Each structure stands twice: as C-alpha cells, then as structure tokens.
Amino acid sequence: MDVLTFDDVALHVQVDGPDDGPAVVFGNSLGTDLRLWDPVVPLLPKGLRLIRYDKRGHGLSTCPAPPYGMGALVRDAERVMDALEARDALFVGLSIGGLIAQGLAAKRLDLVRAVVLSNTAAKIGTRAMWDERIAALRAGGLASMSDAIMERWFSPAFRNSPAVAPWKRMVETCPEDGYAGCSAAIAGSDFYSTTAALRLPALVIAGDRDGATPPDLVRELADLIPGSRFELMRGAGHLPCVEQPEAYATHLTAFLNDIGHLP
C-alpha cells in the first residue's frame, strides 16, 4: 500500500502502469474512494501511468477534522502529483473530483494539460442544501441516507440489481467526518469565473439519469470552456464509470487519442 504523508493528512495512492507513461490522475466523488475507477482502469490502453488517490476523509486516507475547504482538496491533489512527479497529466475528476480538477487546472497548468470533467458542474447545489445534508448526516449517519444516495448515483435498472450492493456499502462505510468535511468544501465552491477562463482541452461527461448533477447543469459547464467536448451517456446516472465502464473507457480513450496523450 502506498501512502503519502504530509503535515495535516496522509493520502492513500495507487499507481498502475509504467513510471514513464503519460500520466492520468483520477479524482473520485463524495462518499467514494479510489475503487470507483476499478471497473474502468483495466479497459484503458496499456502503457499509461494511472494515478488514483483517496481524498482526505475517504478510503484509506486519514480523516482530518471537518470542515474542509476546496483549497485543501486542490492542494492535496497538487501534493500527490508533485510527490509522484506527475506533470502534464490528464486529470479525470468526477463530481467533487471534477471541482478539484477545475481548481487544480486554474492553479497549476504545469500539472494539468487536459481535463475530463465528469458528472460535475462549476457549482454543485447551494449552501442551504449542503447544510441540510450535513445535518441529516449528523442526525442519522450515512446508512440513513444511502437509499437516497443510490437514487442520485444510479439509474433504476442498476440500483435495483445486485450490482449496487458494494457501492451502497462503500458510501455507508465512508467516515462521517470525511463526508461532512467534503460536503462543506462543495458548499463553498463556485468555479464559474475561473473555469470560464480555462483554455485547455476538456471532455465533459454527463449521464441522462444523473440525480446529483443533471445533464443541463453539466452542459452549462461544458459551455464555459471554449472547444470542450460534451458527451451525454444515455441510461447512466451519476457514476457512469460504474454503470457503463466500457462506454466510459471508450470516451476516455478517444479523448486521450485526440489530445495525443497515449503511449
């Protein structure tokens, strides 16, 4: 197991592929850890350096006391990439991972040459909505919220199948403080103006059954970035890399090819 230790947090990372391959860094969503990408990773072209990490308060990373700011989450991504000497990478961020991608691209263009912004937006929800979510979390824990979370994450077909069980368990076992801390970071994030100033290749992915970041909101994000590509995945919810890994990997591979980021 690889752990990168910093002054305020220790981050669990997993690297697959050769050290000298083109780097692809993955940022996962609220309540998920780096296993979010397990279905997609084996379907990507060989020879890439695939870097995954558990954001603070999730997976095997440590869980500093909440609340977190988006600045800390962006800094964690930056620290992981600096520590692994991963420059000029494609950053694939899903949901809060997509917020981190936007913040990182605005701050460190030397690290990020292109982004995949998946099931995300320039701003996700309102402060009132996130305050309510944190209150519900503190009142009943994640197990009391997991049915509603599955409704946002997955299409009816997937969430009514046995395949949903491990993903439900993943969110139910997420540290409550980590979930609350990252919820606070989302509540305080608004990337409309910085993302509108980004000039880099971007693929923006939406799912037409996404109950957290609906397609119109994701489309609005794509419209902020000149030249971005927008893909709507039909039948997929908030986590299309889980529901439709083959189609998701096909979109990533086509984008990698277009931007010349293949081995």
Ligand SMILES: O=C(O)CC1=CCC(=O)O1
């Ligand atoms: O609302 C959810 O459960 C999904 C979600 C919103 C932000 C994020 O990262 O995940």
